[in-house]
Amino acid sequence: MVLTVFTWRYGGREVYLYGSYNGWGDGTVMNSMNGSTMALSAAIDLPPGYHQYKFLVDGTWQVDEEQLRVIDEQGVINNLIFVEEPSVNAQRLPPEAVRGTLDLDSIRDMQLEASSSGVLPNGRILQLPEDRTDASRHRLFVHLSSFKAHDLMPNSGKALALDTEVAVKQAFHIMYEQGLPVMPLWDEQNSRISGMLTASDFILILLELHQFRALLTDEELEMHTISSWKNEKLRYQRDVAGALLPLQRRELIQVGPDDSLTDVALTILRNEISSVPVIHSPEDGSCPQLLHIACLAGILKHICRHFRHCLQYLPLLQQSICNLPVGTWTREFGWANNRTLLTLHASSSLGCALNLLIKARISSIPIVNDNGVLINIYSRSDITSLANGSVYAHIQPDQTMLSQVLEVLNESGHDRYRVCTRFAPLYTVMEVLSDPAVRRIVVIDSSTRRVEGIVTLRDVFNLILS
Template sequence: HQVPAVILNQTIPRISEEDLRASRYQISAFLAAHTVYELLPESGKVVALAVDLPVKQAFHILAEQGIPVAPLWDFYKGKFVGVISASDFILILRQLGNHGSSLTEEELETHTISAWKEGKARRNGLVDGHGRPIPRHLIFVSVLAGPGDNLKDLALKFLQNGVATIPVIHSSLEDGSFPQLLHLASLSGILKCVCRYFKHCSGSFPMLQLPIYAIPLGTWVPRIGESSSRSFAMLRPTSSLSSALNMLVQARVSSIPIVDDNDSLLDIYSRSDITALAKGRAYTHNLNEMTVYQALQLGQDSNSPYEPRTQRFQMCLHTDTLLKVMEQLANPGVRRLVIVEAGSNRVEGIISLSDVFRFLLG
C-alpha cells in the first residue's frame, strides 16, 4: 500500500491480516446471503427507451428525466438489448467535434440509437465474419420467482464490467419472454444495505474504524517526483469542455475535480453532466469554445432530480473512517467523494463506489 503524500508525517494505524480477512469474510457472507429483491423500492419510475429512437431525442429525454442511463427496448425482438448512457453521448459529441466526422448535427435528428451502437461496434472492431456488429454481452440481473441473484454476485458484475447501473429484469416465463423492468441497480444501493447492517456492530469490525489514509483505497495525488500507477486528472474552470471530455475518455474516469490555482476544490465535472448540454441545444456549439465552468452552469440551471449538485459534490477528509466514507457513498446519487485538506479544500485524492467494493471484497 503506497502511503498518500498528505499523511507522510502521521502514524499509520494498522490492523492484523487476520482481522482484515475476518471483516471481509463477514461482509462477503452478508452480501451472499441477501438478494437483489432488497434493492427494489416500494414504488418508483424506471425509464426505458426504444432502440429505434433518434439519438438526439434520447439525449433530450435523459436530460429532461434527470437520468444518466436508460435500458434499450427492441420491439422487434421483444426484449431489452442494451443500455444508452452519458458515455455514449460523450463519444457522439467527440465524433461530431472531429473534422470530417461521419455524423452531423442534422443526422442526430434521424440517426437511431441502434444505428449508433452498430457504428460504434464497427469502429471498435466488434464485428463478425460477415461484418455484422457483435452485441456486447448485455449485463442484466435475473430476478426470478426464486431467491434471485445475491448481492455479492451483483457487486462483482459491477466491478468486472465497469458499469455504474445494471437493469433488474423479471420474467415469470422460463424462456425469459415478456420481461419486466423493475429497477436500475447501483453500487450505492448495495452499500446502503451493508451500512444498515454493520453500522450498529462496527465496533466488532476494526477495519471499518480505520482512517481511509491507512488503507489501499481510492486514487491519491502523487507526491512530487513520484510516478503513480493511476493518473490523477484535475482541470481549471477555464479549461475547454472538449479537453474535459477527452480526459474522461482517455483516463477512463467518471469524474474530474475542478480546482483553482491552489488546487482547492471548486466543483466536479462528471460524465453524467453531459446531458445538461441538451438544454438549448448547447451541443451544437464548438466544444473547444465552451469552458467547463459554462457547461456546469447549464447543469445548475436545470437541477436534475436524479443527481442534485449538492449531492454530487461531496467531500471527505483523509482522517475520516472507512465506515463514515461508506455511509456518505451510500446516499442516492453520490458516486464518489473528493478527499480534501481540512480548511483549504486542497484536493488530495478521490474515492469511488467501485474503489470501496474492490477493497471490501478483497
C-alpha cells in the first residue's frame, strides 16, 4: 500500500473524497491545509495502479480541472491518478498530461515509459459517442412526452393577471413587487386572457418615450394603459436597424393542461418566449381559466427531480459543458455555435444596454472590466427594478451609466448571477438553472474570473430536444 495525498484547492464548507479504490463507497472528509480556507487534503493508503476519484463539494459532484480526467464506461468524467510501486522507479505521466481527459481504453493501453508517443495532448477532451448522445436525448424526449403541463402545477398557489386597462406605471410597480418578469393580461370586455406583458415591453416603452422626451415623468407613464401600449406596439416596433416597421398581430400563445411537457417546451422555444400560460377552456364555452404560467425552469426542475439518482442512464448530462454544443462563448472558446458573446463595461450607458438587449435579441449581458473579468450582469428582467422608488421617472437612459443602475440592483440583496467553469457537468448547470430566479449561468475561468461564455435555459433545451 502507498500513502497517497489528495488535494482540493477550491474551497467549500464540506468536501468529501470518493474513489474507485473502495468501490465508490464511504467518502473521506477532507481537512484544511495549514489553516487555509481554500486548500484541503486527505491521505489514503492505496494499492499501486490506476484509481478514479472525484470530490463532493457542498453536495455537488466536482472534478479538479487541473488534474488528469477520464471518461468511464458510463460517460461520467472523473479524475484519474496512477499510484506507483514504492520499489519501482517508474516514469510518471508527463506534465503535459495533467489537463487532459481520456477514455479508459486509451489509459489502459498507454505505456508509462517516457517517449514522444506517450505524451498526452494538453486539454484533450473526448466527446461522447453520437449514439450515446442520441440515446440520452431520446430518453429525455420520451420522459417529457409522458408527463403533462398539469404536472408542473403546485398543489396550492395562485396565478396573477393584469387588467389591460391598468396603467403602465402601475403594472411596472406590480411586476417589481411580485418579482415577476412576465404577467398575463386579462381582457375584461371579452372575458379572456389576451396576451402577456413582459420585461421587453417596458424596455421598448422607455426607449420609445425617451426618443421624444428628454425626461420621463410619472404623469407621462400614467397616461399609457397596457391596452394603449399594446396597440402602439402593434403599429410600430424597432427592427435591428432602428427603423419603424409594421408588426402583425399575433394570437395569444398558450398551452392546455393536458399538453405534454415536450410540447410545452417546444412551444416556448419555437415562439422565442420565456413562458406560456396554461389555460383550461371548458367544453361548455364558459370563461377560460388561467391555471399556471409554465416556464423552462419548471420543466428543468422536473427533469432534475426524476433523474437525480439515475444519471447513469443519461451520460449526456454528465458531460462537461465545454464538450457540448451549448451556450454562447467568447471568440477564444467559440466552438458551440456561430454567435459570439456580447459584453459591456460598467461605464456603458443604460440606453446602450437596453438597445443591445432588444436588437441582438438576447436576454442578458455580462458586465466586465478592461481585462474581461466578470463584474456583474444586466438582464431584461432587471428593467422592473427601476420601479423601486420610481427611478424610471428621474433617469435618462443615454446619460445613466450601468454602474449606477447596478447599485440599485445590488441593494435588493438577491444573488445577481451564478457562475461555473467550462468543465462543469451539464447536469450541475441544469440544477442551477432549475431555480426560477436563475435563467442563465456565466462561465468563467476559475482563477482569473475572466468571462468565457454564458449558458441559458434556452440553450439547454435546444440541446436536449434538438
